[in-house]
Amino acid sequence: MRVSWRAPLYKRMMIYHVVHPDEWNAEAGRPYAPASLAEDGFVHCSPDVETTLAVVNAFYRSGSRPLLALVLDEERLSARCAWEAADPAPPPGVSPGTLFPHVFGPLDRDAVVRVLEVRWDADGRATGLADLG
Template identity: 50%
Template sequence: MLFHVVPLDEWSADPGDAYRPASLASEGFVHCSADEAAALAIAEAHYRDTAGPLLVLVVDEELLTPEVRWEGSEDELFPHVYGPVDRRAVVDVLEVRRDADGHALDLTPWA
């Protein structure tokens, strides 16, 4: 499974189409994480000031149409999806529970 952090308003913007975050246009791929702990670290480092609900998409790599490449350094590899994320590949959606200052605490089921 792959994990992708996204604000709710971006995930729900076009529910009838494959998910295309801004990084796909600017960098050519969708940033993902290898596990829940890494996704929480990304939420903490890059999304603390994001207003509204913050989600983590759980993506089944086997259900993706685009290629997934594991890239980075010898010490740490990150999964990158080289195309839009097929919505059928999103097998679960979690919410990042945050404190009043926006610090990521944990992941809970999104209702």
Template identity: 50%
Template sequence: MILHVVPLDEWSADPHLPYRPPSLATEGFVHCSADEASALAVADARYRQVPGPLLVLCVEESALAAEVRWEGVGSVLFPHVYGPVERAAVTAVLEVRRDAEGRAIGLAARG
């Protein structure tokens, strides 16, 4: 299982098509994380100022048609998906819980 952080508006923009975040066009891959702690760190570092709900997609790596490469950023390996994410590969959608300053403090089931 790999995780991807995404604002709700971006994830829900076109629910009938595979998910294609802006990074797929600009960098050639979808950024993902290997675990909850890494996903929360990404949410905190890159999405703290983004208004509205912030989600974490739980993606079944083996259900993706696109290649997944585990690539290093410093000494940490991150999974990068080199193509769109099929919605059928998303097994759960969690919501990032944030404190009053917008810091990511945990994940919760989306209700």
């Protein structure tokens, strides 16, 4: 009897961070350290696309555009990443029990596996993330 074995699929956790292109492209040779790292002690990230879009609509809707979403491989980060509840509450459209990844140090550029652009509808709401191009 021949037995066939397949390795289980290994799924890595990807997290998302919203950034303006000018901020992301500044000092491209260094780890990325947004203002929130100095202000809050960590880099704000989101656990998935839907939550990222809710964050954009809650906090970035009236800001300058375009906006990017960095897709980060959590395992490639050298800084500690802790999953914590939103304080005081998650943005509209996000379940109350949702945990957010907070990175307690700069983002390593080699942890970025994709850079996506936020897409907007005619009413100015973020509706999706798309490859640059």
